[in-house]
Amino acid sequence: MTPHLSRRFLLQSAILAAAAPAFAHAAVGRAAAAALPAPSAWTLRPFELKDVSLGQGVFANKRQLMLDHGRGYDVNRLLQVFRANAGLSTGGAVAPGGWEGLDGEANGNLRGHYTGHFLTMLSQAYASTGEQTYADRISTMVGALTDVRAALRTDPRMLTVTGRWGGAHENVRGSYQYVDLPAPVLGGAAAITLSTWVKPTHDANWQRVFDFGNDTTRYMYLVTRNAGGVPRFAITTNGPGGEQGLNGTAALPLNQWSHLAVTITGTTGTLYVNGTAVAQNTSMTLNPSALGTLTNNWLGRSNYSGDPVYAGAFDEFNVYSRALSAADITSLQSNEAKKSSAGLGNLASYYFSATSGGTFADASGRGLTATLRRTWGAPSHAGFLAAYPETQFIDLESRTSPDYTKVWAPYYTAHKILKGLLDAYLATDDARALDLASGMCDWMYSRLSKLPEATLQRMWGIFSSGEFGGIVETIVDLYSITGKADHLALAKLFDLDKLIDACAANTDTLDGLHANQHIPIFTGLVRLYDATGETRYLTAAKNFWGMVIPHRMFGIGGTSTAEFWKARGVVAGTISDTSAESCCAYNLLKLSRMLFFHEQDPKYMDYYERALYNQVLGSKQDKADAEKPLVTYFIGLTPGHVRDYTPKQGTTCCEGTGMESATKYQDSVYFKSADGGSLYVNLYSASTLTWAEKGVTVTQTTEYPKEQGTTLTFGGGSAAFALRLRVPVWATAGFRVTVNGQAVSGTPVAGSYFAVSRTWQSGDIVRISVPFRLRVEKALDDPSLQALFHGPVNLVARSSSTSHLSVGLYRNAALSGDLLPSLTPVSGKPLHYTLNGTEFAPFSEGTEDPTHAYVRRAEPTVVFGTVSSGVANPAKADGTTLLDEIWAGAPFANKAALVTRVRSTSAAWVSAGLLTQAAADTVVSTAQQASYVS
Template sequence: MSDNTMSRRLLLQAGAAATVSTMMTAQPAGAAPKKCATVNGLPVPRAWRAVPFSLDEVDLAPSVFTEKRDRMLAYARAYPADRVLSNFRAAAGLDTLGAAPPGGWDDATGNLRGHYSGHFLSMLAQAWAGTGEKVFKDRLDQIVTGLKQCQDAWTAQVGRPGTPPPPATWADGGLELSGDGQYVGLPDATIDGLTQATVVIRLRIDELRTWSRAFDFGVGPAVNMFLTIHDGTGPRFGITTSGSGGEQRIAATTPLPVGAWVTLAVTLDGRVGTLYVDGVAAGTNPAMTLTPADLGAPKNNWIGRSQYGDAGLKAVVGGFHLFDRALTAGELATATGNLAWYRFDETAGTTVADSSGRGWDAAVVTGTGGPPGPSHAGFLAAYPETQFIQLEQYVTYPAIWAPYYTCHKIMRGLLDAHTLGGNTTALTVARGMGEWVHSRLSRLPREQLDRMWSLYIAGEYGGMNEVMADLAALTGDRTFLTTAAYFDNTRLLADCAAGTDTLDGRHANQHIPQFLGYLRMFEQGAGPDYRAAAASFYDMVVPHRTYVHGGTGQGEVFRKRDVIAGSIVTSTNAETCAAYNMLKVARNLFALNPDARFFDYYERTLVNQILGSRRDADSTTDPLVTYMLPVGPGVRRGYGNIGTCCGGTGLENHTKYQDAVWFRSPGGDTLWVNLYIASTLRWAERGVTVTLAGDYPRSPAATLTVTGRGRFDLRLRVPAWARQDFTIKVNGRTTGVRVGDDGYAGIRRDWRTGDRVEVSFPFRLHVEQTIDDPSLQALLYGPLTLVAKSTASDHLRVAVDPTTAAPGPRPLTFTLGDVLFEPLLLGDDAGYHAYFRRT
C-alpha cells in the first residue's frame, strides 16, 4: 500500500511505530525494547498528568470553529506546492519550475524567506490529520520530496568557497546605493502608531529608475506607504492597506533632476497630505484618511528598496528625518527628526547612526555577494548560510533577520509532516538540519551564544529548543537535547526561574516560544528549573499583561507589569503570533498540572483573538488573517498577511481547533472536557466514543453522549465566568455541581452506551476593569468579548451600567444607547472599541 492511498489513521499509526522503532534502536545494548504511548506521533512524557488526544482522534462537528477552519482549508487546497518550494529551489540552484515565491516577507530576496513554507507544511499536516482529505497528504508529500532534493543539492556544495558581498560605499556626502540589492533597513517599530508624520529624505539621484523607492514602509504590496522617485511622470507618494486599488496618493508632475541634490518631504496630518520638492509643495491630497498607524507594525522599513520588488534605488542618500507630526513648509529646511535622524556622514561600515537621541540606528544591506557552500551536511534553508555566519559576528537586524527563527519553522513543519502526516523522509531531513545546527553551535562559547540570543530580532530563534527536544524524543539521540540547551536565554531563564519579572521592554514573540521549548526540555529530563521558569513566565503574562481578548504586547513588546490601560492607546496591540504561542504554553502547563485556570485563559484567547483573527470571507489566494488584533479606540483589523509571521501562524491556528478539547489521564481513568467545542472523541484505548453536541460559543449549553462501556471520572471545566450558574444533568436528572480545587466538576461512574450528560453554562453580561485604571472597562457576554462598533478615535463614554445593555438586532449583540456591541469573533474590518470609559 502506498503512502498516498493509506488512511490517515494507518499513516499516523505507521509514523508512531517508526518513532517507537527508532527509539528502540537507540536503547543501551542489552536493554529490553520499551514501547511508549504517543500523541500526534510524539512520545508522551512521563511528567504529564493529563494527556491530549491526537488530532485524528477528534472530529469537529459544525460550529463557528469549522466555519473558520473550512475557509482556511480552501486556501490550503488551492495553494500550489511549487510556490512553497520556489525560494528553496532557487537558493539551492535548482529549477523553480516557473513558480513565484509566496511573497511578503517570504519574497525572492527577503531575509525571512522560507519561514512561511514551514508553517504551510504544519497546516497541511494538521489538515490531513484532522480531515483525512487526500489532497493535503499529496501536497505534503510533494513539498517534503522537494525539500529533500534541495537539502541534497546543498550537501553536494559543502565546503564550496564564496565571495564576500560588496562593501558599503560612502562618498560625496552620503551613502552611495548601487541599485543592485543594496538598501538601508530602519529599525522595527519605526513608524508604529503614528497618526501624523513627516518624512524628509535628501538624495542625489544617479539614475531615474521608474518605481524605484526613496523609502518604503510596509508588510508587502498590499499594506505599505512609499515614495517613488518616478512613476513615469514624477515622484509619487502612496499609502494603502488594501493593495494598489486602495492607494491614497500624492503625485507631482515634474521629473526629479538626475545628478543634483534634491530634498523630498511628505507631511501627513490625518486629513491632508503634501509632497514637497526642495521645500516647495509639488502635490497635495486633502482627502487622506490613512496614516502610518493603519499599517499595523510593519517590519519592512526601507530606504532604497520596494515592497513590490521594483528596481533598486541608484542614488546617494545624504540625510533622512522622521517626525511624529506634520511640519510646515517653513520648518522643513531646518528641523531635525525627533523619531529618527540619519546624517549619513559615516565613512565606512554598515551602521547608520541615529542622531535623534533615541539610538535607533539603521543598517546598510550591501547585497548577498557569492555565498559559500554549507559548513556541514544537512543544511537546508531558502537562502545561503550567510545569515547564520553574520549572526555569529553580531550583525544586527534588519541587515539579517532571525535566521534560527526561520530554521525552526522549517524544522517544525518537517516534524509535523512526519508525526502527523506519516512521512518518514521528513524526519530524515529534519534530523540532518538538527545535525547541521549542532555542528555550528557546539563550537561556540556560552558567552557568544548569550550575546547572539540577546540581539533584538536578529537573535530571535522561535522554538529551536522545542524542536531539538522533540528531535531527541523522536530519535532517542540525546545529542539533540544538548543542542537544545545551546538556545538557553540564560539571563531571562534565570530571572524567571527565580520569579523575578524582567519582561518589560522585551519583544513578546521573540521570547514566548522559548518557554515552550524549556517545558519540552524539562520533559526530556533537562532539569526542574526549566519548568519553574516557564510556569513563572506564564504567571507574569496572565493576567498581568493580558488584554480582555487574551492577547498581549504593545508594538510587539511586553510592557510594564499591570499596565493595561496605559498600553492600549495605539493600534499596534496583541500580535497574533504571541497569542498562538501563549496558547501552546498554557496547553503544555495544563498537561503537567491540570488546572482550569490554564483553560480559562485558553478559552478567552481562542474564542476571541484567534476566532476574530480570521476574516469571515472566502479566499483561495489569501489566508485573510490578522497580524495584530488591536484593542485601542476606533481600531480596525487588517487581514491578509501572506508571508508574514502571523500569516504563518494563522495557517495553523485555524486547522487544529480540536487539539485541546479533550485530555485523559495517563492511566485512562479520567477524561477532561476543557472546551465545549462540538466534536466527537474516539477513545480507542477504552473502547469509548464521546460525542459533544452544541453550538458553543454561540450557545450556552452542551450535551455529551457516550457510546461504549467503562468506568472513568468525567471532569467538566467550570468556567470562571459561569461558576454560579453551571448545572449538570446526567440522563435527565440534575446532579449537584461540586467544583474541585482544580476548577473542574467530576462525575465518576460506570458509563454505558446512551448515557447523556447535559451541561448548562448561561451567559451573562459582565464587565472587566483594566488593572491600572478601573474606569476603563470591557464588556463580555459569557466568554465572548463584546466590542463597540465605532470609529471614534477617543474612548467611548458610558454612563449607565453596561450590564443592562438591551438585546441587539442579531443574536449575541447588544445596544447601549445608539452604540452596537458585537462579539469580537465576527471577522469584519469595521472600526471598534474593545474598551470604554465608565463615567
C-alpha cells in the same frame, strides 16, 4: 589543576551519557508512530487531531476557510525561494512576496519561514480530515526540499533554459550564482569587443552582465540597468569618479533576449543594443590594457558587494581583440557567432550549452575554462536546509547588535522549517521529512556545539537577530523520535540563562523585551524539563506565565504593543494600533496547554478559552481567499480600529501561526489522564471524541457560545472513568449537570473542574448548563477603561468614533449582578446587542467593522432599575464609585437584600464624607422604588 567545568558542559555530559539508551530502538526513516510519545512527566495526555472531529459551528466555519486556502494555494510559490537559493529551476513560480521573497522586508531575510508554517498547516489538515490532497501537497514539498538540500551540498550546476540559439544558462534570481572567468580573459588588449546575449528576469538596477576588476577602484563593467534604468558600460582606474562610460537610451525588456556589445578602439567606445549603436564616446583614454591583470573576472557579479547578482540567462559570450565593425555586430543579430561574419571570440568564447556541470569550455582555443560559483562560497555543510545561504548563521556568531537587514532571526526561520518537516513526518510517515529534520539538527549541533558559552548567551540575547522561536520544543520533540543524544544536547545550547534564572527566581525582568521572541522560549523549557527533569526549567515557565497573565494581558487574551512588553500592570497605557500581536496569543496558548499537562490548575484552561474564543477566532477573517490566509498580525485595540487581515502581503509570522491555529482548533477540547481514569472536558465546542482505548465516543452537541451550555452523548461500549467538566472562572452561579435527566449532586465551584464518576454506557446523555452574565473587566492601570464580556465572549462596540465610548451599565442591572438587562438584544443575531444606538458584537467575528474592545465606563448619576435618583454618582480617589461598591455585593437574593446593601454602603460613604445624608436618603429611596430583573 582541575579545569573549570561550566554548568552547560556538565549538563550536556549527563545528557549524552544517559539519554541515548532511552530511544535505542528509534531510527531515522522508520515508520512514524501516530503521535509523539507522551512524556512520563505529563499527568495528562492530549488526543490526536484525528481523534477529535469538529461539529458545525464557529470553529468548523473558520477552519473550512483555511482548509480551502490550503487546498488551493500553489505550493510551488513557497518552494520558489528554496529552489532559487539552491540554483534549481523554479518553474516560473513567483514567491509570495512580503516577508517571503527576495523583495520582502529586510531583504527577504526571513524567507523560508512561511513554508514551514504551511507544512504544519497541511499536516494538521491531513491529520484532521484524511483528505489525500493535503498529503499529496506535503509530499511535493518534502520532495522538493530533499532536492534542495542535495543541490546545496554540491557545487552549482548549469541550469539549462531555452536560449537565443539553443541551450542557455540561467542564473535564477536568489541563487547568488555567477560565472568566474580566468584572469587572462581580456588578454591585455588595447582594442576589444565584448558581445553577449542576455535575457534579464529582474528589473533591479546595477546588475552586472560582466565586471572585470580588482576592487571598486580598477574595473570595467556592463550593467543591464544603471540608476536611470538603461544599459551602461564603464571603465575606470580611479573608482566611480573616474569612470568613462556609455549609457543606453532605453531599458532592456524583461524576459526577452537582447544582444549587447561594446567596442573600444583608439579613443572611441561604442555601445550596441540589438545591433544598433545607442551610445558613443570619442574621448576615451582607457581600454583593457590600462587595467593590467585583474583578479575578479565575473559574469553576473559586481565588485561592489551591495549590488544585486544578475538574474537572468546568458547565451554566448565572446571577447575579441579588435573592434568589430557595425556589419559584424549586425551579423551577430541573426547568426550564432560561429556562423557570423565576426566568428568566435579569439580571446574567449562561451556557448553556455555544452555542459550539464558547473564549468563552461572556452571555444576560442585559449583553454580559458569558466566556472560557475556562488557568491557565498563552497557547498553548504551536511544537513543545512534554508532558503538563504549559511551566511546569516555565520554572521550571527560574531554579531553584537541587532540589524535585521543583515541578519533576521535565522534560527527562528530554521525552527519553522524544522517544525513543518516534523509535522509532515508525523502526519504522513514520509521518512524523507524525518531525515531532513534530523539532518537540520545535526547541522545545528555541529555549529553551535563548537561555540563558547559566552557567544551563545550573547547571540540569544540579541533582539530579532537572535530570536529562535520554539526551536527548543521542536528539537526535544524530534529527540523523542530519534533518540540522538546530540539532539537533546542541541536543545540545551539555546538556554538563555539570564532569562531562565530570573524567571526561576520569580523576578520579573520582562519590561522592554520583545514578547514573541521570549514566549516560545518557555514552551521549550517545559519540554526540556520533560526530557531532563531539571526543575529550574518548569519553575521558570510557570513563573513566566504568571508575569504575563494577567499583568500584561488585554481582555481578549493577547499581549504586547508593537511586539514589545511594557511595565507590569500597564494595560490601558499600552493600547495602540499595534496591540496584541497574534503570534503571542498562539504561543501563550501552547504554553498554557503544556503547563496544564503537568499541573491541572484550571487557570491555564480559563486563559485558553479566553484567548481562543476571542483573539484567535477574531484574528481570522470570515472570508474566503485562495491567495491569502486572511489573518491579522496586530489587533489594534484603539477606539474605532479596523482589523487588517492582509498585512505585509500575508506572509508574516502571524499569518503563519494563524494558519496553524485554524487547523487545530480541536486540539485541547479533551484531555485524558495518564492512567486513563479521567476525561477532561476543557472547552465547550461541538465535536466528537473517539477514545479508542476505552472503546467509546463522546459527541458534544452545542452552539456554544451562542448556547449557554452543551450536551455530551456517549456511544460505543461501556467504560468507567471520571468525567471532569471545566467550570469557567466567570461561571459564578447556576452551573448545573444532569446525567440522563437526573441532577448530579455536588456544588460546582467557578474556576475548577466538576467530576462525575460512573461506568458510562452507550446512550448516556450529560447536559451541562453554563449560565452567562454580562460583566466587565477593568484595565489594571485605569479602572474606568473596561472590556465587556458575556460569558467567555468579549463584546466589542462597533463604531467609527476614534474616542473611547462612554458607557453606563448599572441602569437596569439584575439582582444577580448581570449587567445584560441594560443592553437590548438584536433580533435574529445571537450575541449582538445595542446600547444607546451602538451595536455590540462578539470579538470573534472576523469582520472589517471599526471596533472598540475597551469602553470608558461612565455612571454619572445613581440609577436603579432605570429609575434615576438625580444624585451624582460619587467616586473615591481610586475611581471606585458608589454604584461600583453597591453592585460589588451582587448577587442579591431579592430586592430587600439589595436595598440593605444600598443603605449600608450609602451610610459608609456619608461617614467618609463622600456623600451627604440627604443624597444618601434619596439613593435609598430610589432603590426601594425601583423594580429589578432577577
